[in-house]
Amino acid sequence: MTISALRALLDEELPDVPRHPAPQIPHTARNPHTARKRKRMNQQPAVPGPRPAQDTTPSYDDPPLSTGALLAWAIAHSTKGIARKGVQARELLAELRTLRADAERIAQADAEEKRLLEALAAVRARKEQLRPRRKTTAPGTATATQxxxxxxxxxxxxxxxxxxxxxxxxxxxxxxxxxxxx
Incomplete structure (x- = not known):
């Protein structure tokens, strides 16, 4: 799975999560050696004959697929490696959903705990106000009297x-x- 495909998955599943803006790298600038090689392959052949196949690698300008469509494509793909990555991506997304739900439950529990602690502090303060005050003697008075x-x-x-x-x-x-x- 490419970084752009994973990013598209994340953007679709979790659109509200802020992410660090990644620089947009042109497709051919990934590896200078493959860029030169691809350039040579796309040049006109010196000898007449069949033309080389067009580069079908998706560019960064293509509109992103929906997560479901991309996963369905990958899982149904005839290449085992792509199908395996599709299954892995689906499992990772399921795990991310579970982790996010757990994190939300923990945040709710933390908020409830804070609210309850504040309520407990208020009850304790009221209880302290209602408790009768003890009569105390000045420090050292009891000892001097004794x-x-x-x-x-x-x-x-x-x-x-x-x-x-x-x-x-x-x-x-x-x-x-x-x-x-x-």
Missing amino acids: AAVRAWARSKGLPVAERGSIPASVVEAWKAAQGGAR
Whole structure:
């Protein structure tokens, strides 16, 4: 399959896909050796006799065939190589269609995931607003208060540990001694 035939297939099947513009190369400029050879073959023979057959290679100016018509021509061709390439092209196009459909499904799933994540973030924000706020003390206040309670308890001869929680009875006695202000 030639590049131009493959390009025609792709252009017909996927017309909306942007492609890099390929330079248009004249038919005879592909290979300078074959161009010279073709030129010699098309010259008039020196000896009278039958004329050489005209070059039937399609030019770039020919209108492109539809993909279906080109595949049908290739698959039905008597040359095994052309028929094989037609079958390969049909299989490749089927695979490309499958890959494109899969890519579209993945893009849809990504969009849905993004939408759901945004909705989840909004729900979490609402939930956080509705959650009751905890009363917190200023940093270091609890430690300073605990130190004061421990010092007061030791001065009164009450048993209290160096670390850990202070018994509720000691805290209540401290609050009462402070005049219930705290």
